[in-house]
Amino acid sequence: MFAGQGRQIHICEVTTRDGFQIEPTFVPTAAKVALIDELSRTGLPKIEVTSFASPKAIPSLRDAEEVFRGITRASGVIYSCLVPNQRGAERALAVKVDEINLVMSVSETHNLANLRMTREQSCAQLAETIRAVRHSGIVTNASLSACFGCPMEGLVAEADVWRFSERLLAAGAGGISLCDTTGMAHPAQVAGMVEEFRRRFPTAALALHLHNTRGMGLANTLAALQAGADRFDASLGGLGGCPYAPGATGNVCTEDLVHMLEVMGFTTGIDLGLLLECARHLPEIVGHDVPGQVAKAGRIRDLHPEPAWLAEVREKARERG
């Protein structure tokens, strides 16, 4: 039930999008490009590079095109991007992204606040975009925000999650991501929703986008794994966050997640050593400490030498006993 037994888990790294998006200081384009190129060498199967949102709405990602043109694309890595509307999709297609991750919220209030459209308007736009690019070879994914709760509305009706999933899959979305945008999910809820999604849409690719806002990020991941999920978003260093929870941590941390998966016997294809090197550069790039733990504590199997004075203690103890 718990051991990974080699099961393959697919990680999508989102720190340069979901993490940098809320950084108060603009991360220079060259630093973004350098980090993505470094991440490309770790074995990560997918990187969500940036967001093609309005530069006015998200000025920290106003260099989306430059970043996409600046990176060196490694074979085997899918370079994805977030797209909140039709204009964003056009911009993404112009720089030949590999995958478009469309986003809307299943909470009406959250969708209005973030995208300034009703859910119906967003869903119609996204479905149209999916249909428009379906034959271009570019994959689309649909991320549904606030699936596990909205910070303004509270619990969201599960029926709405299934309704929008169904419409976007019917339009041709390659997969659905259930997003815990502000870290409101708990393990019992995550397990139940993953099971229900898989029952309703048995052939659709399902990803979980979980945050650690209330400390439950990896517990929710564990519940999702047990319910059969095998695709997860995560951010290097656990960057990201939620404007409603200042001081709280952000996304599930990629290196902490990969570490847990590897020690449990899952397969990620990622070189954790290289990933930890990336993570250890991150505080310098963003100018502050980051929430990730394994980069500070080391891996479980990184052992420490005995202190020099222990030999004498051991000798004395043996003499006594």
Place this chain on the structure above:
Amino acid sequence: MFAGQGRQIHICEVTTRDGFQIEPTFVPTAAKVALIDELSRTGLPKIEVTSFASPKAIPSLRDAEEVFRGITRASGVIYSCLVPNQRGAERALAVKVDEINLVMSVSETHNLANLRMTREQSCAQLAETIRAVRHSGIVTNASLSACFGCPMEGLVAEADVWRFSERLLAAGAGGISLCDTTGMAHPAQVAGMVEEFRRRFPTAALALHLHNTRGMGLANTLAALQAGADRFDASLGGLGGCPYAPGATGNVCTEDLVHMLEVMGFTTGIDLGLLLECARHLPEIVGHDVPGQVAKAGRIRDLHPEPAWLAEVREKARERG
């Protein structure tokens, strides 16, 4: 499998012992007493007040007797203390503690480094202490450090965990705590060890003492819950830590744990609101930020008002469509 369905979970709060123990600045006795008195009003069933270790070894807890004499004992709360040796047990008995939590490590190297005795010497002393106090009405518990790994030796033989558990239970220990002293456990391992403990010692009280050093604290808790564990140590604010992992977080955070348990439908008997008030005083007491998340982010069900500008956005969106 996941939902709590009202199952009672017993929390032992350890921040004034495991947390304050490694604080670089001495927490004044009056502040310790005030915090314990505040914690006593939250519904916590057990508080590990302090450690009767050598004041030279742990100067931050050199006021163990004063703290015990200073607190106001609430009915229904068990006031426990850590005891590493016979001398400590005598001191604890002198101030009439309710419970003695004896400690040794299942790793020979770790036991020598922490207690300056071999495991055999420690186990013999602890067994003797258990037998000595058995008829006094004072409960004993035995905490086994490094059950899930030793930072110097690596994995510890499970057979040693069962051997020392068996000897201490046979001597009359009221329960065993399996301790992940330096945060090396992972969920598959925790589930396996909880199941094996319950198979071998079906009538013994089992507690888990988990740390969040590598971010897996609540994931390990979830695994333990699913394997049938119902007693957990935790520290307010997630204080505590491990000298081998500077910068990493400490014990599983009490308020984050209680929050997860409550939203999943378990029963703790603890008033989370009062507990969060305690947690919000903690940074002032210790003079620095603490790792706990829920005290910063609020509970899942603490909703936020809509921004004032949303009414206009909603109106405009509706006009469009």
